[in-house]
Amino acid sequence: MRALSLSGVSFSYIPREPVIRDVSFSLESGRILALLGPNGSGKTTLLHLILGQLSPKRGEIEIFEREIRSYSRSELSKIIGLARQEERVAFEFTALEYVLLGRAPYLGPLEAPSDDDYEKALQALEMAGVFHLQDRFLTSLSGGERQLVIIARALAQIPKILLLDEPLAHLDLKNQSLLLQVLKSLREQGVTVVFSTHDPNAASVIADQILLLQKGCLLQYGPPDEVLAPEKLQDVYEVPLRIVEGNGKRYVLLENIGER
Amino acid sequence: MKDLALASSREIVKRNRAFLGKIVLFSALLLISVFLSLLLGRYPALSLQSPQAIVSDPMAFNLAINYRLPRILLSLLLGATLSASGVVLQMIFRNPLVEPGFLGVSQGAAFGASLAIIFLGSSLLTMEMLAAFFSILGLFLSIFLARKLRYGGWILRLVLAGIAVSALFSAGVGVLKYLADPLKQLPEITFWLLGGLWGSDWHQVFYVVPFVLPALIVLYLIRWRLNILTLEDSTAFSLGVRPGREKMLVLSLAVIPVAVMVSVAGIVGWVGLIIPHISRKLVGANSQFSFPLSLFLGAFFCLFCDTIARTMLWGEIPLGILTSLIGAFIFLLILTRPSSRGFV
Amino acid sequence: MKQALSKFIVLLILSLIFLVSCQSRVSVSPELNNNSIQFQDALQRTVVLSSPPERIVVAGKASFMILDAFYLFPGAGKKLIAYSGGGVNDPKAFLSIVDPELASKQVLEYQVGPEQVAGLKPDLVLMKSYLSGTDGASLEKLGIKVCYLDLETPETFLRDIGILGTILNMPDRARQIQNFYQSRLDSIQQKTQGLSRKPKVLLAQYSEKGGTGSLSVPPFSWIQTTMVSLSGGEPVWASGSQNTGWVVINLEQIFSWNPDLLILISYGQNSSAVANKLKNDSKWQELKAVKKNAVYGFPSDFFSWDMPDPRWILGLEWIAGRIHPEIFTYQMKDEVNQFYLELYRLSPEQVRELIFPKLKGDLD
Numbered sequence: 001m002r003a004l005s006l007s008g009v010s011f012s013y014i015p016r017e018p019v020i021r022d023v024s025f026s027l028e029s030g031r032i033l034a035l036l037g038p039n040g041s042g043k044t045t046l047l048h049l050i051l052g053q054l055s056p057k058r059g060e061i062e063i064f065e066r067e068i069r070s071y072s073r074s075e076l077s078k079i080i081g082l083a084r085q086e087e088r089v090a091f092e093f094t095a096l097e098y099v100l101l102g103r104a105p106y107l108g109p110l111e112a113p114s115d116d117d118y119e120k121a122l123q124a125l126e127m128a129g130v131f132h133l134q135d136r137f138l139t140s141l142s143g144g145e146r147q148l149v150i151i152a153r154a155l156a157q158i159p160k161i162l163l164l165d166e167p168l169a170h171l172d173l174k175n176q177s178l179l180l181q182v183l184k185s186l187r188e189q190g191v192t193v194v195f196s197t198h199d200p201n202a203a204s205v206i207a208d209q210i211l212l213l214q215k216g217c218l219l220q221y222g223p224p225d226e227v228l229a230p231e232k233l234q235d236v237y238e239v240p241l242r243i244v245e246g247n248g249k250r251y252v253l254l255e256n257i258g259e260r
Numbered sequence: 261m262k263d264l265a266l267a268s269s270r271e272i273v274k275r276n277r278a279f280l281g282k283i284v285l286f287s288a289l290l291l292i293s294v295f296l297s298l299l300l301g302r303y304p305a306l307s308l309q310s311p312q313a314i315v316s317d318p319m320a321f322n323l324a325i326n327y328r329l330p331r332i333l334l335s336l337l338l339g340a341t342l343s344a345s346g347v348v349l350q351m352i353f354r355n356p357l358v359e360p361g362f363l364g365v366s367q368g369a370a371f372g373a374s375l376a377i378i379f380l381g382s383s384l385l386t387m388e389m390l391a392a393f394f395s396i397l398g399l400f401l402s403i404f405l406a407r408k409l410r411y412g413g414w415i416l417r418l419v420l421a422g423i424a425v426s427a428l429f430s431a432g433v434g435v436l437k438y439l440a441d442p443l444k445q446l447p448e449i450t451f452w453l454l455g456g457l458w459g460s461d462w463h464q465v466f467y468v469v470p471f472v473l474p475a476l477i478v479l480y481l482i483r484w485r486l487n488i489l490t491l492e493d494s495t496a497f498s499l500g501v502r503p504g505r506e507k508m509l510v511l512s513l514a515v516i517p518v519a520v521m522v523s524v525a526g527i528v529g530w531v532g533l534i535i536p537h538i539s540r541k542l543v544g545a546n547s548q549f550s551f552p553l554s555l556f557l558g559a560f561f562c563l564f565c566d567t568i569a570r571t572m573l574w575g576e577i578p579l580g581i582l583t584s585l586i587g588a589f590i591f592l593l594i595l596t597r598p599s600s601r602g603f604v
Numbered sequence: 605m606k607q608a609l610s611k612f613i614v615l616l617i618l619s620l621i622f623l624v625s626c627q628s629r630v631s632v633s634p635e636l637n638n639n640s641i642q643f644q645d646a647l648q649r650t651v652v653l654s655s656p657p658e659r660i661v662v663a664g665k666a667s668f669m670i671l672d673a674f675y676l677f678p679g680a681g682k683k684l685i686a687y688s689g690g691g692v693n694d695p696k697a698f699l700s701i702v703d704p705e706l707a708s709k710q711v712l713e714y715q716v717g718p719e720q721v722a723g724l725k726p727d728l729v730l731m732k733s734y735l736s737g738t739d740g741a742s743l744e745k746l747g748i749k750v751c752y753l754d755l756e757t758p759e760t761f762l763r764d765i766g767i768l769g770t771i772l773n774m775p776d777r778a779r780q781i782q783n784f785y786q787s788r789l790d791s792i793q794q795k796t797q798g799l800s801r802k803p804k805v806l807l808a809q810y811s812e813k814g815g816t817g818s819l820s821v822p823p824f825s826w827i828q829t830t831m832v833s834l835s836g837g838e839p840v841w842a843s844g845s846q847n848t849g850w851v852v853i854n855l856e857q858i859f860s861w862n863p864d865l866l867i868l869i870s871y872g873q874n875s876s877a878v879a880n881k882l883k884n885d886s887k888w889q890e891l892k893a894v895k896k897n898a899v900y901g902f903p904s905d906f907f908s909w910d911m912p913d914p915r916w917i918l919g920l921e922w923i924a925g926r927i928h929p930e931i932f933t934y935q936m937k938d939e940v941n942q943f944y945l946e947l948y949r950l951s952p953e954q955v956r957e958l959i960f961p962k963l964k965g966d967l968d
Binding site: 301302303304305318319320322323326327328438439456458459461570571574575576 | 691715818821841847851852853854855856857859860862886887889890891
């Protein structure tokens, strides 16, 4: 079953200035897709389109082979989860309180979380590997820990599709590894994952499919072997690159630094 | 692992029940305060009378039932409304320095009431209606203006617009002050702007309750959901919430009761600012707990200040002055102590 | 260096000359001649005029108090060229009865614009003394002569009548007016001196913010408080009040005082309607004054009789009649007739036609 399917999708915030141009692809469920491209290529916009927060000006989006518009808000929120940086955390929620917010799709407007919700929230924390942080204030966590807690909150929704916006930004190698492990285990549980990144190596390590985006256009779509080819990448990133193979994976390296 | 999770969640539920117990305790404390305030007054002299003394003296009884009791109820409602509004505003704007008198609400109410005093003869109902109208107008003007601005994120735009609208209405009050005859109307306006419940009676209570109580009850029922409105819009969206619409609804529920209370009690500041802050220090930022606690703390604080306003000196002390004085003092205390969160 | 120094000295001398010439323009050296008049105003300033003023302006807030005193002098209106008017206490309503020429006079704002006044070229400007620091000062800087009047208490009222008499060159008339007031004052004081029973009186202004029962009491020094004590009553709020304006009192305090008489002033509404409303309000039922039916609305015609306006004498007589009805048996309508006849030269027919319809409050 196809978890995600876009055909001919275009979008612009301001008329005549399209941010996404005619993007089409589909993703089988239980796979990991990396949206790859430099900053400003439209990755976040694409994620928001998949989320359903933005409506395409042209084209169609299907979630599990149903038009996205046919879903009610409540249905969709039980299917798609979003994990992104909270720009401002003005108040001090504990990690558990924050993750509990992910149970909202299952609660009516007048309801508060029940014992069962607490249990699911704790399980989500466990799944993300941050069970031990449940009573810590969000503001006291490191960048990596916070990112994992944010993912836990999305997991508390029990989503079938998990969207992550630049999850690896500002993370050190250890935390990157932790996070990628979590994504891998999610795939093993059948969750479809879509994450955006500008780092081709992160995409290479874990993605089943990579979507190469340049200025809102789909340059290439396919498994890492196909997409991570020097010509297209150099075109997108505008720097000389070299592809190196090892361990059955492709690695992208910067070439000729300082030799201008 | 599952057992661990279960054990943990049982712990939490126990803590929630403990919070409930504390709420019961608070309610009892509040009731006792109300009772004490009913017995305290300047008649026959500054004293705390016994219930028998009051019941046996028709003057004291009349005073207690027809004056003190409605006034006490209004101060409770005022405190609860201002605090509830403060919690909501601070969460929606993700800014702990925000107050109900911040979106042109209180200033609009002041403007409307001043208008009524000068041009329409200051009958109670006219004043209150005009105050409510202009405070709601102030809110919508702020939001409308914020939409038109092109600079900055939504929150910044709303802050700027709110400041502009508040300033506009304050200037309007200033103009009215200038036009007013100083021999007759000015004392009224000045006193009104400093806040006071000295004219309380049952008529006002009956007018205020239908607007204030339902809104507070609804806000109480959705108190957990308020947390979601502090998240980024797309995150809130992913959780099945329509952030723009829900924020608008919640804002209306927070602002209209304030407008109604302001038309009856004048502009009383600081309560909406510090009570949510104290509440968060005690039980954390989760509005599931901080909201109800704010209601109680706010009600108690206003009752306390108004009892002083009513009894301490032979003349009335404007309530707004007391809440600012005591409020600022408490605020300083809270700020200088280390963060404490041993409540829930 | 030397050049700079000499330039500096020249500049200094020039500025000194400039300053001196400015000064000499401001301070008019009084030419003392036969016509010049000299007197002390309410602020004890010596005012010197080379001749009796022919062009007088009454400016600033509460102008009606000065104007009503001004017009006690017949023919004074001819010397008035402009006055501050408008608003709620517009002097025009009453003064147009006394002065048919009133419409020809220029009406100024209450916020005195010094240039506008200067443009009128007045010989003298009359203002309330509390405006000396603000409006008065700006006029004086332009070299305009200002005389400050107080009129706030019986003593200062009588004194300021004397000042007006000097200004208008009608000292006999001033004495006549002073006699009118003094004789009545003396009569009341004689009868209330040494009275053993002084009923407790609460005199308060009623204001309508937010419902019933909001009263404010005047400061101890004001004429309202004085009226009560002069009439042989005990003003209950006078102990320990150092305030400078009206102070709001709540029901608690009123119950605590529990006065024998409750007198209500209302500047906006008919005070007798206010008194009635209070008497019928359940909150007020237990008060002694309500039970004894001793709740009265302070009378007013064009202006309330409690204010420091020439009408205060009527207010005083009325209060005395309320507090000690066994001693004072004034028929207020007769007093009103007498007042307007002797002070404003209005015939009883005119009074009946123009003044009586304006009467409000619990006159009898």
